[in-house]
Amino acid sequence: MYQLIDGKAISATIKDEVKNEIAKLKNLGREVTLAVVLVGNDPASAVYVGNKKKACEYVGIRSLSFEMPETTSEDELIKLIDELNGRDDVDGILVQLPLPSGINEEKILDRISPLKDVDGFHPVNVGKLVIGKEGFVSCTPAGIIELIKRSNIDICGKNCVVVGRSNIVGKPMAALMLRENATVTVCHSKTVNLKEVTSKADILIVAIGKPKFITEEFVKDGAVVIDVGIHRLEGKKLVGDVDFDSVCEKTSFITPVPGGVGPMTIAMLMKNCLTAVSLNGK
Ligand code: NDP
Numbered sequence: 001m002y003q004l005i006d007g008k009a010i011s012a013t014i015k016d017e018v019k020n021e022i023a024k025l026k027n028l029g030r031e032v033t034l035a036v037v038l039v040g041n042d043p044a045s046a047v048y049v050g051n052k053k054k055a056c057e058y059v060g061i062r063s064l065s066f067e068m069p070e071t072t073s074e075d076e077l078i079k080l081i082d083e084l085n086g087r088d089d090v091d092g093i094l095v096q097l098p099l100p101s102g103i104n105e106e107k108i109l110d111r112i113s114p115l116k117d118v119d120g121f122h123p124v125n126v127g128k129l130v131i132g133k134e135g136f137v138s139c140t141p142a143g144i145i146e147l148i149k150r151s152n153i154d155i156c157g158k159n160c161v162v163v164g165r166s167n168i169v170g171k172p173m174a175a176l177m178l179r180e181n182a183t184v185t186v187c188h189s190k191t192v193n194l195k196e197v198t199s200k201a202d203i204l205i206v207a208i209g210k211p212k213f214i215t216e217e218f219v220k221d222g223a224v225v226i227d228v229g230i231h232r233l234e235g236k237k238l239v240g241d242v243d244f245d246s247v248c249e250k251t252s253f254i255t256p257v258p259g260g261v262g263p264m265t266i267a268m269l270m271k272n273c274l275t276a277v278s279l280n281g282k
Pocket of ligand 1: 140163164165166167168169170187188189190191194207208209210228229230231241261262263265
């Protein structure tokens with residue numbers, strides 16, 4: 001019998017923990033501020049930004065909103081980021097992706113001060129993660145570590161297979177599992193005989209971006225399965241990269257979609273705003 005890893009409940013606990021810490025800082029006269037930058041008219045981005053602002057409100061973080069038109073030039077955006085980097089009253093900067101075509105995302109993300117990079121995408125923070133120094137860790141992989149630890153699952157010495165090697169999920173995920181002393185294998189589209197590799201995993205983390213790709217033949221008996229994927233099927237049903245119904249009975253623990261990894265990302269963003277305060281030594 002498997003156990004569901006309840007990302008909704010765990011993320012709510014984390015947000016409440018952050019809320020308590022923010023209240024303590026407020027009592028010391030310290031306000032925590034996140035600058036949220038949205039460029040263009042992408043409706044999904046507007047929803048994500050709205051959810052992030054709501055979470056800020058809940059935990060007591062002041063959010064400053066910068067909404068720029070689709071026609072914004074790279075130089076204009078860089079000017080705003082430089083200004084936010086220099087503002088003492090701004091702790092964290094978040095630029096919602098994707099950016100309109102014509103703006104180089106990498107250039108923009110690299111321009112954010114590594115000390116305000118609450119998304120953890122800056123090369124300095126990625127490097128710190130790899131060499132085990134304190135910095136910002138990208139929110140989704142950091143959230144997955146919380147899901148595993150708060151479900152009392154041991155990571156140390158376990159065989160962990162991460163499927164996917166994107167810069168925002170797969171690679172930082174692998175680095176974090178290594179930091180937790182797992183034996184880590186990273187798979188990708190060129191991996192030969194994927195099933196053979198994944199079916200050796202004690203902990204299988206899937207971030208492929210293909211609906212219901214992982215079926216029971218990919219999964220070892222008793223494995224912990226973490227599904228990062230989110231896809232909306234016709235008829236509006238949300239599914240992950242894992243075929244939950246085919247896989248669940250083989251697992252010891254599994255994340256559902258929705259209500260697994262998804263809610264953790266914003267909770268960890270809130271936590272990263274606290275990290276910003278400690279990294280900046282204020
Ligand atoms: P990307 O598309 O950037 O990366 C997908 C990765 O999967 C690539 O490394 C690719 O390999 C690998 N891959 C693709 N097909 C196969 C295959 N057949 N076998 C093995 N590996 C394969 O995706 P992301 O990492 O950005 O996202 C993955 C999923 O997670 C998506 O569904 C996304 O929506 C979701 N997501 C959810 C978040 C949340 O908050 N819950 C946050 C971020 C993402 P290669 O490198 O060789 O091309």
